[in-house]
Amino acid sequence: MSRTMKIAIVDDEQDMRQSISQWLALSGFDTETFASAEEALKVLGADYPGIVVSDIKMPGMDGMTFLKRLMSVDSSLPVIMITGHGDVPMAVEAMRIGAYDFLEKPFNPDRMTELAKRASQTRRLTLDNRALRRELSDGTVLMKKLIGSSPVMERLREDILDLGQADGHVLIDGETGTGKTLIAHALHAVGPRAGRKFVALSCAAFDEDTLGAKLFGPAAEDGGLPLVEEARGGTLCLEDIEALPQALQARLLTFINDQGIPPETRIIGVSNLQEQDKTCEDMLRPDLYYRLAAMKITPPPLRSRGEDILTLFTRMSEQFAEEYGCDAPEISAQEAAQLLQAPWPGNVRQLINVAERAVLQNRRGTGSIASLLMSDNEETQPVMTTEGKPLKEYVEAFERMLIDNTMRRHKGSIVSVMEELCLPRRTLNEKMAKYGLSRADYL
Incomplete structure (x- = not known):
């Protein structure tokens, strides 16, 4: 900022x-x-x-x-x-x-x-x-970045804590923009290798010869070690692992097999496969795939995270408003429903972009959330998810967002929130308890 x-x-x-x-x-x-x-x-x-x-x-x-x-x-x-x-x-x-x-x-x-x-x-x-x-070496900070109170996010954080303590290799797959790289860093930071090196490389960024030299040697001209040596004792994160050529997949499997159990160096494969009708399993040789996928994490798509969408949008728009020196947009009930119903093909990354553009629109006093969601999709009409939700869910999600935003703005002042929302204290306390909101989080 x-x-x-x-x-x-x-x-x-x-x-x-x-x-x-x-x-x-x-x-x-x-x-x-x-x-x-x-x-x-x-x-x-x-x-x-x-x-x-x-x-x-x-x-x-x-x-x-x-x-x-x-x-x-x-x-x-x-x-x-x-x-x-x-x-x-x-x-x-x-x-x-x-x-x-x-x-x-x-x-x-x-x-x-x-x-x-x-x-x-x-x-x-x-x-x-x-x-x-x-941040990338602090597990507590990284876990806080995985914002959301939906059941799928609670399970994701539990999986990260469990697998972070384990010794086996890990495969992270799922849709684009769901935070797979952040999860890889978190797995390293919450585990016993936290104080050691985390080395990352994109397998899609280099041709086969360059990629092989970077991973396995010979040593670089600048005297740097091959990455399998640089990461020794820590974590080697291979992004776009589905792009790893077959010959290098064989060398990686040999490296894994030679380490024994438990492995000295943990391998985390991150798959960003975007092709339809193909999976990471289709692109990797079976023996390598099953060595990695024995421990697998698939972060949930944003559209399945319910009111986390509103929480994330609020946090992101507040951050951008501070950066641009203006007010964050106030979201109406209709706009909250549009955010909850949108399919979010780009997931959290797309939501961050929409939040930034919403702040810029609000600074100019023009535009709407609906127009931003339409511009992010090919269709000319606002796109809704295929699964409808009861009106009660939309109302509760909007109500929680409204109380959360107001508490945040007034820094936990119950009296100020009661006055702004015209709520008796008992009703406000009941709703905060219902939505898992604690005054201590806003002080």
């Missing part, structure tokens, strides 16, 4: 600190100033959410020593050095140590802003990648 990056300005001259701070603040940055490197080091840690602008010539700890200290704390932290005339060789040395760039006094303020923007983009990407890596 979009966020303002900080800029730490370190300079012993007060006028210089203030002028740089004022200029960058006008450019939209959140600035903080420090009169010395020692003072700045008390604040600047490994995950500092921004960049640093520092003078080189300072009393006490100079800029070069300061830079070395920062690089020892976080070598990816962008540091822009400011140097006086004649100190360019020193600035070049700073670049060698790890500085992002340098500016020579007197510098053009616009040049400073442009440099700060580029450095901030680099920093944002670094921090996002770190956060993603932490």
Whole structure:
């Protein structure tokens, strides 16, 4: 999500600190100033959410020593050095140590802003990648991403926890957009291999020779290990496993058989087969298929998840509304029914796209949920699922979504929710208990 990056300005001259701070603040940055490197080091840690602008010539700890200290704390932290005339060789040395760039006094303020923007983009990407890596190694975080209280999702989470603790290889198949890659990461993160490597490769992304070299060797020119070696002791996730050529299927089976029981390295095959009248079983040699499919997970399609559809839509639209700096759309009972009835051929991935477009439509004050659902399907009329549902189910799903949204908006304030929904406290408590909603989740 979009966020303002900080800029730490370190300079012993007060006028210089203030002028740089004022200029960058006008450019939209959140600035903080420090009169010395020692003072700045008390604040600047490994995950500092921004960049640093520092003078080189300072009393006490100079800029070069300061830079070395920062690089020892976080070598990816962008540091822009400011140097006086004649100190360019020193600035070049700073670049060698790890500085992002340098500016020579007197510098053009616009040049400073442009440099700060580029450095901030680099920093944002670094921090996002770190956060993603932490998420992908944290089983608790990953399980929370599998949103939904429907029975099929409860069973899916139980299956992940059970199979995550097991030693056998796993096959994950099912429709596109159902979160199969997320499930593969979760299986690794909740099991005994969580602290070891998770190595992923798409079998559809390379020709047979390249794929064979990446998987089994010889070692790459850059000195990297074949993936079966890199993943040793951890998990090797093969996406699009149905695209693995027959000769490589034989080599993979040999690798599996040579490991014995329990296997040192777990193989997770992810099938994304889109062809009609064909299954992953048709594409893999039987002995390999049955070695993998002994433990199998098939995530449920979105259309079978009932009111999870509304929960997911609400969460996604709130996230996009925050990102775009606008209000999330309020869903009417009719629109809730349309969301519940849609076939969702693209599953959760499609729902995320619809939620984002709904937020953008709402920001412009145009469009409708029905138009978005129609544009995502070939038919010219809104598409409904083949299995109808009783009106009572639609009403209850909408009611749960309405209470959930209102509780979330008022951060668990029962009084505010009672006033907005015109409900007596006893009725609200009964409905929250009926729908499994707890006030503690909103505080």
